[in-house]
Every structure is written in C-alpha cells, then in structure tokens.
Amino acid sequence: KLYNVFCSKTSINENFDEFYFWGQVILSDFNDIDKELVDAEKLYSNLSDIKQIDNTFFELTKEQLDAIKQFWGNVDFKTKSSGKEKFIVLWEKLYPVYKEFNELLSNEKIGYEGKLYKDLISNLNTHSKKFNSYKHIFIVGFNALSKSEKELFKFLQKLGNTQFFWDYDSFYYNDKNHEAGFFIREMLQQFPLPEKFQFETGIGLQKSINLYSTQTIVGQAKILPEIFKNSILTDENTVLVLADENMLLPVLYSLPQNILKINVTMSYPVKETTSLQFVYLLLEMQGNSREKSKNILFKSKDVLNIFSHKFFSNNNFVNELKNQIIKLNKNYIEQNVINKNEFLLKVFDKSKTPITYCKYICDVIFEIISSNLILNNNIDNLEKQILYSIYRETLKLDELIIGNKIELTKHDTFVKIFKLVCENIKVSFKGEPLAGLQIMGILETRLLDFKNIILISANEGVIPTGNASLSLIPYNLRKGFGLHTLEHQDAIFAYHFYHLLQRSENAFFVYSSSQNDNGKSEASRFIHQLRFNQNLKVNEFQVSDKPGVFQNKDINIERTEKINSKINKYLNNELKLSPSSINTYINCKLKFYFKHIIKLKEPDELTEDIDGIAFGNVFHKTLALLYQEYIGQNVTESIVENIKTNENIEVTLKKIFSEEIFKNEFPDNLSGIYLLNFQILKKYLIRLLEFDKQNSPFKIIGIEMNTKFPIKVNGFEIIIDCFIDRCIEKESKLIVQDFKTGSIENKVKDFDTLFSANYKYSAMRQVIIYALSLEKMNVVKPELLSVRKVLTNENNKISIEKNEIKNISEIKTEFTQYLQLTLNELFNKDILFSQTEKADNCKYCEYKQICRR
Structure with missing residues (x-):
C-alpha cells in the first residue's frame, strides 16, 4: 500500500524490491512521528528561511528550535548538488505520502502501531466511561514513554482511579547525569508513586561483581562451565542474559551437563x-x-x-x-x-x-x-x-x-x-518460567529480579548497540521535534543493565577482547562505570581461550611385509611402473604410498569446473583425433592447413568436449567457465597446428603411443610403461613430443637437480624416459612443448648443464644411473615412505588434507 502511494506522489519509478528496504525505513519514521504526536506537515516542510522556523514552531523549547535551525542552517541552498537536491525533493513529497497513506489506512480501518496510538489519543474522551468503570487502574513498570503514552497516562491520572508504580534504584535516580535514570526522573515528576510507597535500594549494597575477558567471541560461551562451578549458582535463582542473541546456540552447546532444566525466553534470528x-x-x-x-x-x-x-x-x-x-x-x-x-x-x-x-x-x-x-x-x-x-x-x-x-x-x-x-x-522461544536456568535477552529481563545474573557479550557496541535506528529524518530534526535519538536508545539500555543489578547478589559479566561486528573490542561503558564506582568492587579475570598453534607431525610409513609384497609386484612386472608414478615417488614418497601402494582415492565429487587434468585430456585427445588418419604418412604444410580450418577444429573439439566433460550430452549453448575453456583449448590447438605447419613436412610415427623401457634394478629387469603423446620422424631422426597445457621447466643445471624432489622437473624426466624407450630404433630427440609458448622455438628445447639434448644417447648412461639409484631406493625395505620437505609439491596434491600441508 505504501509503495503504491509513494510511486503516485513522488513520480519515482522504483521496482518494488528496490523500494522494500526504504519503505520499511519510511514506515518506521511514520510510526515514530505518530507515537510522539509530531505534526508531520511541519516536520516535512522545507524551511530554508531561519526566521520562518521561529514563527512556525513557537511551541517548541529553545533547545529544540536550535536543533532545527542547526539542520536547515547547514543546508546551503545556493550551492547545487544532485544528492542534496534529490533529498529536498523527496523530503517535500513525504508529507503528501504520509497524508494519503494514512487516509487509505483509515478508510480500510487498519493501521500501524503509531497510527493506532495517535487515533486513540485523538478520541480519548469517547473512552472515559469505560475507564471510569474500573475501581482501580494500576500502571506498573514502564520506563521510556512516548508522548502518546504520556498523554494517555495524563488522561488516566485525571480520572482519579489510577496509580503509578516505577521500578528504579536511587543509585542512578539521584544522579542527575546518570543515563539509566533519564526517563524515570521525568516520569516520577509527572506521575508520582503513591504516598508511603518506596522501593528498596539495591545497587549500592554489597555485591559480588565478577568480570571475565575472553580473547575470542565464542570463548564467552566456553567460559560458562567454569563460572557454573560456583556453588551459589543454583538454577532457579540464576538468569543467563545474552546481550547478543546470536550467542544462543554457542551458549546452549557450552552449558554444563548437570544443568538439566533450561528455559529459553528470547528471540533468535532465523x-x-x-x-x-x-x-x-x-x-x-x-x-x-x-x-x-x-x-x-x-x-x-x-x-x-x-x-x-x-x-x-x-x-x-x-x-x-x-x-x-x-x-x-x-x-x-x-x-x-x-x-x-x-x-x-x-x-x-x-x-x-x-x-x-x-x-x-x-x-x-x-x-x-x-x-x-x-x-x-x-x-x-x-x-x-x-x-x-x-x-x-x-x-x-x-x-x-x-x-x-x-x-x-x-x-x-x-x-x-x-x-x-x-x-x-x-x-x-517459550518455556516453563518457574523451572530451571533462565536464558533470555536484555529486553526479556524487564521487571524481573534474580539473585544471580550472568551477562554474555558485555561489549561496547552490543550493550548499548551504538547504532541509531535507520531513519530518513536527520538527527537534528529528530532531536528538534522530540523524536527518539541515539541518546534515548542508550538510556534505555542503561536502565535495563542497571535494573538487572538492582536486587542481585552475584553478577558475572563476560566480554570479548576481539573485535565484534561493530568493530568494538572493549567492555561496555556500563562495565567501566562499575569499575570506577568507589562503592563497588569488581573482580576481574582474563581468560586465555585461543587455541594453541597446531604443530604438524611428520608422517613416516614403515615398510611392513604386506607393503613389501605389493612393491615386489613391480619387480616381477606383475604391476608396471610408469614415468608418472616414478615422478610421484621422487617428488613425495608418501604420495606414492597413498596413490600406488594402498591406492587411496578421493571420494567422487561432481565437478562443474574443468580441472587441469581434464583440460589436458581434452587437448591431447582432440589433437590425436585431428591427426588420426595421417598416422604413418608424411604431413605437409597443406595437410596442416586443411586440419587447421576453424570448422574442423570446432567439430573435433566439440566431440571430445562432449565425451570427456558432458558425458556425450553437449549443451545447446556453452556458457561461463565451459565457454572460456573451450575457447582457450581452440586457441591452443590453432597455435600448435601453426607450429606444425612451420615445421612441416614430417612423418607421424604414432599418437598416444604405448612403448616399454626396460631397466635393470637389483638384478631384476623391470618394465616402465610409457604412453607418448606423439612421435614424429623428421630428417631421419625420431622426435618424441610431450605436450603440456600448463607451465613447464625445460632447462636444468645438472642431474642432481633433475632428480631432486621438485615437481617442476617432472615433465623433463618423463619425456626423457619416453625417448629412451625408442632409443634402439633410431636417433631420438626429446621435445617438451608448452602449447602456451609453442611458437617460441627456444621453449621446445631440453637442456641439461646448458647443453641441448639432440640425441637421447648422449645422456643415456648418466640418466639411467640416476634412475637406477631412485628405483633401488624404492625397492629398499629400510627406506620409509616420508613426506616431501618441499612444500611447493603439496600445492595441488589430493592428499594434502591428510598431511595438513
């Protein structure tokens, strides 16, 4: 209803979702205006003339007039700014919105709370007969009254059958500067207590006040078992007050098991x-x-x-x-x-x-x-x-x-x-109010007295909140028209806090020294007031509740008979080692144990993204399919040019993409990460085909080619199983090509570095073993091609000790010796399967959660 009126009166075309938030703010302002019986027409007027303020608001106090003048006096009407102009235009439209909205509600006989209050005050005389029919009317325990409530009480006071009772303590009532007594002092003047009636004073009496500081927010809940060890804290006489309602669940989970009955009387945010x-x-x-x-x-x-x-x-x-x-x-x-x-x-x-x-x-x-x-x-x-x-x-x-x-x-x-x-x-939440430990929020403690109180989240920014309610009415105008401001809100919290203390004997306050949502990390101002009061003694405790730093322990797997029997299967070639599995052992012995000995697998997960392995597989299989019909043939520049057509690449890539990524269900339209990966793969394929075109002619010997590399280890000949991406023949020389879609390292200082536990050199070790598997057939050159930089010739050359490997036979002896040393270690029963010391190797490891790396 407000949205429709707002749109018609302001000509501001906002969607309902855009208006919803501000609609709540405007409705809250209307509610405040009516509760405080403010003249909405005067409030929402544009008063650029300071003299006009004196003539319009002659009934206001000097302090209120000064506040209104301060606001409108600071608005520079000569200087234009879009923000200021928009505000003034909206401001002048708010009264017409208010007026029509209220007329609409009146016609439908409905209203928000403030409107109902205002309507009641406007028609009080019609209710005189009903109020006079009561012999006695008792008004009990109010604190912060709106102007409409005051008018109602004045009306009842004049009837002569009404008595007023206020719950307060002289501790803050007699101190004119104490915010907890801000409202009570005014109420007692206007609506005095019955003669000879007095409340007992409690705060100034001897009390046990204990203050606990924790290092974390959740630590406030964790300290509760320690507090409840105090024998004075019996369930029926104790209240646990949560200044922050979000602490309810941590508190419930932290209560000692001997507390059998709990009554939660508070609200919890959904x-x-x-x-x-x-x-x-x-x-x-x-x-x-x-x-x-x-x-x-x-x-x-x-x-x-x-x-x-x-x-x-x-x-x-x-x-x-x-x-x-x-x-x-x-x-x-x-x-x-x-x-x-x-x-x-x-x-x-x-x-x-x-x-x-x-x-x-x-x-x-x-x-x-x-x-x-x-x-x-x-x-x-x-x-x-x-x-x-x-x-x-x-x-x-x-x-x-x-x-x-x-x-x-x-x-x-x-x-x-x-x-x-x-x-x-x-x-x-509702429970049995007379049984068990009472757990409630600050507002739920009104008019209730407990022998023992425990207040959690006694932080500045929580109690009081320190945040004024959202409003389109500027602070000075709120103050000038007598609407509630942040000071009133703080006074309400102060009253609730000190009321809790009034008749208590033992108080436990807990606050966190870590920053809360409001950026505060200190105790509430009310706590500081207690600290510096000479008549009160506050016992302070600092609780260390931060978890200690967890020290990772090295994981070392000893070789059992069962483990050795599995490893021996590689010696008799019942199981085959691969260059990839050898790399795994070099980079991390523990990973080899997880992956190849006990065959530990990650649980199956749905993958919406395309990981590096899947990306590489699609690239390799697409390239293999593009060249499939040319295996054993000489590939010329014209053949590559034909393969390189956009349509050919798209069709082939879609086929492999569909099989590998979408399980043969290619979507009508690729989008998001899939489209991005598709385009990158296409770009890489075009780049590699351009490389092939520049290096043609050549003969394709094999694609995804399975070869074997035998090597002597401890008197046994073991077979290393190889799958070569592509083998070509050019100028009477075999070239073993290994394609990588990621970054690669193709230069190494020496063989010691090449066989060090560094994943960067894995691709070099792998392609060299591939080349060695064909060494007896011909002169063989290994090539490691990063498809990102494949057109840069230097990038494809493999070098050890600054020497390019043009013939694998040149390094066969030394490389084989290092490889044999590695395999001897693998089959040594005394060598543990231990974690790598190089943390970079763990970056993409599927087992790093086990190792806590």
Missing part, C-alpha cells in the same frame, strides 16, 4: 538457522533450472547441495541418489531422475515464474512439518518452529504480492525481497 539456508538452496535451484525438449532440468550442483543439507543426513535413499548424480557427472540432471517419492516431488517441482515461489516454498515447508516421509526424523521440534516462522512470513509475503498486484518476473528480484523479509524474522 537468518542464522540451517532451515533458512535450506530455503535459500531451494531458491537457488529454481533460479538455475531450465526446460529442454519439455524436460525439466536442475543443476546437479544445486541438487547435491540440497541433498547435503542436514535435513537429509544419514538417509540411505538420498545417499544413493547423490552417488548416482556424481557418477553421471552431468552439469544438469533431469527431474525424473530425482523425483522418486511424494516429498521429492514437492522439493524438485519447477516453479514457472517467481510469482509462484511463495507457494512452492510453503508447499515444501508444509510437507517437512507435516511428515518426515524421507527425512528420518532429522527435524526436531525447534527446527519445526523455525520452519513454521518462515512459512508464516512467506504466506504474508505471498498475500502482499498478490493483494497489491506486484509484478515479479525476475528471479533475482524475488530473492532480494525474500531475503529482506527473512532478515527480520525472529523465533520466540
């Missing part, structure tokens, strides 16, 4: 819950869904994220579906693959448009709350209560959207609005 995260996952899935050939497709990653939520934990049926999706490794999954029962039919239902999202969310939540058909009781009553809160607010949002005919065509628009709604949802 935005922190897994239930809301589940709904967000549903919306993300809807946003990424698509239709193809009348089939509904959901993004596989989105489906797996939903199945990985705690609602589906320990569910065998869902785990089977997850494994099925992972094995398929498709980017999108058909709806019929996952809709296996009634509950999943609700979850994986496609909403046609964002306008139906509310119904979809409500249907899923209702299904969850009403039955645990597939969830195996993974949802407790607390979770159901949270889900019901989301359900209720979603229904309201649905009514708002449909009732006001708000057009929602974009997914992102609905999500933005929905998140704004959910950010403000709080779940109120």
Whole structure:
C-alpha cells in the first residue's frame, strides 16, 4: 500500500524490491512521528528561511528550535548538488505520502502501531466511561514513554482511579547525569508513586561483581562451565542474559551437563538457522533450472547441495541418489531422475515464474512439518518452529504480492525481497518460567529480579548497540521535534543493565577482547562505570581461550611385509611402473604410498569446473583425433592447413568436449567457465597446428603411443610403461613430443637437480624416459612443448648443464644411473615412505588434507 502511494506522489519509478528496504525505513519514521504526536506537515516542510522556523514552531523549547535551525542552517541552498537536491525533493513529497497513506489506512480501518496510538489519543474522551468503570487502574513498570503514552497516562491520572508504580534504584535516580535514570526522573515528576510507597535500594549494597575477558567471541560461551562451578549458582535463582542473541546456540552447546532444566525466553534470528539456508538452496535451484525438449532440468550442483543439507543426513535413499548424480557427472540432471517419492516431488517441482515461489516454498515447508516421509526424523521440534516462522512470513509475503498486484518476473528480484523479509524474522522461544536456568535477552529481563545474573557479550557496541535506528529524518530534526535519538536508545539500555543489578547478589559479566561486528573490542561503558564506582568492587579475570598453534607431525610409513609384497609386484612386472608414478615417488614418497601402494582415492565429487587434468585430456585427445588418419604418412604444410580450418577444429573439439566433460550430452549453448575453456583449448590447438605447419613436412610415427623401457634394478629387469603423446620422424631422426597445457621447466643445471624432489622437473624426466624407450630404433630427440609458448622455438628445447639434448644417447648412461639409484631406493625395505620437505609439491596434491600441508 505504501509503495503504491509513494510511486503516485513522488513520480519515482522504483521496482518494488528496490523500494522494500526504504519503505520499511519510511514506515518506521511514520510510526515514530505518530507515537510522539509530531505534526508531520511541519516536520516535512522545507524551511530554508531561519526566521520562518521561529514563527512556525513557537511551541517548541529553545533547545529544540536550535536543533532545527542547526539542520536547515547547514543546508546551503545556493550551492547545487544532485544528492542534496534529490533529498529536498523527496523530503517535500513525504508529507503528501504520509497524508494519503494514512487516509487509505483509515478508510480500510487498519493501521500501524503509531497510527493506532495517535487515533486513540485523538478520541480519548469517547473512552472515559469505560475507564471510569474500573475501581482501580494500576500502571506498573514502564520506563521510556512516548508522548502518546504520556498523554494517555495524563488522561488516566485525571480520572482519579489510577496509580503509578516505577521500578528504579536511587543509585542512578539521584544522579542527575546518570543515563539509566533519564526517563524515570521525568516520569516520577509527572506521575508520582503513591504516598508511603518506596522501593528498596539495591545497587549500592554489597555485591559480588565478577568480570571475565575472553580473547575470542565464542570463548564467552566456553567460559560458562567454569563460572557454573560456583556453588551459589543454583538454577532457579540464576538468569543467563545474552546481550547478543546470536550467542544462543554457542551458549546452549557450552552449558554444563548437570544443568538439566533450561528455559529459553528470547528471540533468535532465523537468518542464522540451517532451515533458512535450506530455503535459500531451494531458491537457488529454481533460479538455475531450465526446460529442454519439455524436460525439466536442475543443476546437479544445486541438487547435491540440497541433498547435503542436514535435513537429509544419514538417509540411505538420498545417499544413493547423490552417488548416482556424481557418477553421471552431468552439469544438469533431469527431474525424473530425482523425483522418486511424494516429498521429492514437492522439493524438485519447477516453479514457472517467481510469482509462484511463495507457494512452492510453503508447499515444501508444509510437507517437512507435516511428515518426515524421507527425512528420518532429522527435524526436531525447534527446527519445526523455525520452519513454521518462515512459512508464516512467506504466506504474508505471498498475500502482499498478490493483494497489491506486484509484478515479479525476475528471479533475482524475488530473492532480494525474500531475503529482506527473512532478515527480520525472529523465533520466540517459550518455556516453563518457574523451572530451571533462565536464558533470555536484555529486553526479556524487564521487571524481573534474580539473585544471580550472568551477562554474555558485555561489549561496547552490543550493550548499548551504538547504532541509531535507520531513519530518513536527520538527527537534528529528530532531536528538534522530540523524536527518539541515539541518546534515548542508550538510556534505555542503561536502565535495563542497571535494573538487572538492582536486587542481585552475584553478577558475572563476560566480554570479548576481539573485535565484534561493530568493530568494538572493549567492555561496555556500563562495565567501566562499575569499575570506577568507589562503592563497588569488581573482580576481574582474563581468560586465555585461543587455541594453541597446531604443530604438524611428520608422517613416516614403515615398510611392513604386506607393503613389501605389493612393491615386489613391480619387480616381477606383475604391476608396471610408469614415468608418472616414478615422478610421484621422487617428488613425495608418501604420495606414492597413498596413490600406488594402498591406492587411496578421493571420494567422487561432481565437478562443474574443468580441472587441469581434464583440460589436458581434452587437448591431447582432440589433437590425436585431428591427426588420426595421417598416422604413418608424411604431413605437409597443406595437410596442416586443411586440419587447421576453424570448422574442423570446432567439430573435433566439440566431440571430445562432449565425451570427456558432458558425458556425450553437449549443451545447446556453452556458457561461463565451459565457454572460456573451450575457447582457450581452440586457441591452443590453432597455435600448435601453426607450429606444425612451420615445421612441416614430417612423418607421424604414432599418437598416444604405448612403448616399454626396460631397466635393470637389483638384478631384476623391470618394465616402465610409457604412453607418448606423439612421435614424429623428421630428417631421419625420431622426435618424441610431450605436450603440456600448463607451465613447464625445460632447462636444468645438472642431474642432481633433475632428480631432486621438485615437481617442476617432472615433465623433463618423463619425456626423457619416453625417448629412451625408442632409443634402439633410431636417433631420438626429446621435445617438451608448452602449447602456451609453442611458437617460441627456444621453449621446445631440453637442456641439461646448458647443453641441448639432440640425441637421447648422449645422456643415456648418466640418466639411467640416476634412475637406477631412485628405483633401488624404492625397492629398499629400510627406506620409509616420508613426506616431501618441499612444500611447493603439496600445492595441488589430493592428499594434502591428510598431511595438513
């Protein structure tokens, strides 16, 4: 309703999602204006003439007039700026919006809280008979009153049957500068206590006040078991107050086990819950869904994220579906693959448009709350209560959207609005107020007295918050018109804090010395006030709760008979070593043990990205297919030019891309990371073909060629299995080519460095072994080609000790000796499988989490 009025009066064309946030701010301002009985027309007027202020607001105090003059006096109307002009234009439109909006609400007989207050005050005399019918009226325990509430109390006071009772302590009441008594001092003057009635004074009496400082925010909860060791803290006489409501769950998990009864009486923000995260996952899935050939497709990653939520934990049926999706490794999954029962039919239902999202969310939540058909009781009553809160607010949002005919065509628009709604949802917990430890927020402690109080998050910026409520009404105008400001807010927090202390005997305050969300890392100002009060003694404790630095222990695997028997299979060639596995051993013996001895594999995961291995595979297989028909033939410049046509490369690359990445289901349109990788691969292939063109003619001996390299080790001849990317013959010489899509190192200082535990030299060692496997056939030259820089001739040459290897026979003897030493070590029963000392080798290792590297 406000949105429609705002658009009609301001001619500002904003989408509803853009207006939603500021609409709440404007509505809050209207609420304040009416509660304080402020003349909205005067407030929202443009008063550029300072003299006009005196004439318009003659009924205000000098302090209020000065505040209004200060604001409008600082507005330089001679200097133009777009921001200032926009504000003044909007400001002058707000009263027409206020007026028409209130007329609309009055006609429909509805209203926000402030409007209802104002309407009541305007018609108080019509209620005289009802109020006079009561023999006694008692007004008890109020503190910060709005002007409308004061007017109501004045009216009741005149009736003569009303008495007022205020809960306060002389400790702050008698100190005119103490903010905790800011409101009470005014109230007692206007509405005195009954004669001969007095509250006892408590804060100044002897108390045990203890202050704990922790190094981390969560450490405040972790200190609770230590505090509860104090024998004076019996459940029934103790309250645990959370100044920061987000600390509820850490506190509940940290309470000692001997506390059997707990009564939580406070609100908890839904935005922190897994239930809301589940709904967000549903919306993300809807946003990424698509239709193809009348089939509904959901993004596989989105489906797996939903199945990985705690609602589906320990569910065998869902785990089977997850494994099925992972094995398929498709980017999108058909709806019929996952809709296996009634509950999943609700979850994986496609909403046609964002306008139906509310119904979809409500249907899923209702299904969850009403039955645990597939969830195996993974949802407790607390979770159901949270889900019901989301359900209720979603229904309201649905009514708002449909009732006001708000057009929602974009997914992102609905999500933005929905998140704004959910950010403000709080779940109120209710329990038995007379049993067990009481856990509550600051506001819930009003008028309650406890012998023992424990207050968590006693930080500046938390109590008081230090943040004024959002408002379009500038500070000086709020102050000038008597609207509540930050000072009033601080005074309210001060009253609640000191009221807690009034009749307590033992107080425990806990604060964190690490920065909170407000950037504060110090104790609350109220704590400092206690520290410096001469009549109070504060016992202070500093708690060290930061976890110690974890020292990684080296992992060394000793050789058992079972391990040696597996290694011996390589000696008798039952298992074959490869240049790649030898590299693994050189770079990290422990990795060799994990990968080739116990064959430890990572759990299957769905991959949306294309990792380095998959990227390389696509490149190699595409190149192999492009040259497949020319194996054994001389390749000329014209042949390469024919292969190099854009259409030929695209068709071949699409075929391999489809097989390797999309499991033979190439999408209609590539996008995102897939499109980027496709274009890079195409670029690399063109670059390599240009290299081939420049180096033609040559004869292709083999592609993806399997060869064997025998080598003597400890009296045994073991076979190293080789797969050569490409072998060509040029000028009566064999050239063994190994293509790398990543960066490479093709120069090394000496053989000691070449066989050092450095992954940078892995490709050199590998291609040299490939070349040695063909050494008996001809003169063989190894080439290591980085397709990124393949057109730079120097990049392709392999050099040891600054000498280019033009014939593998030149280095055969020395290289073979180093390789034999490495293999002798591999088969030595006394050598442990130990971690590499070179941390760079661990960067992309799949086992680094085990080693904590």
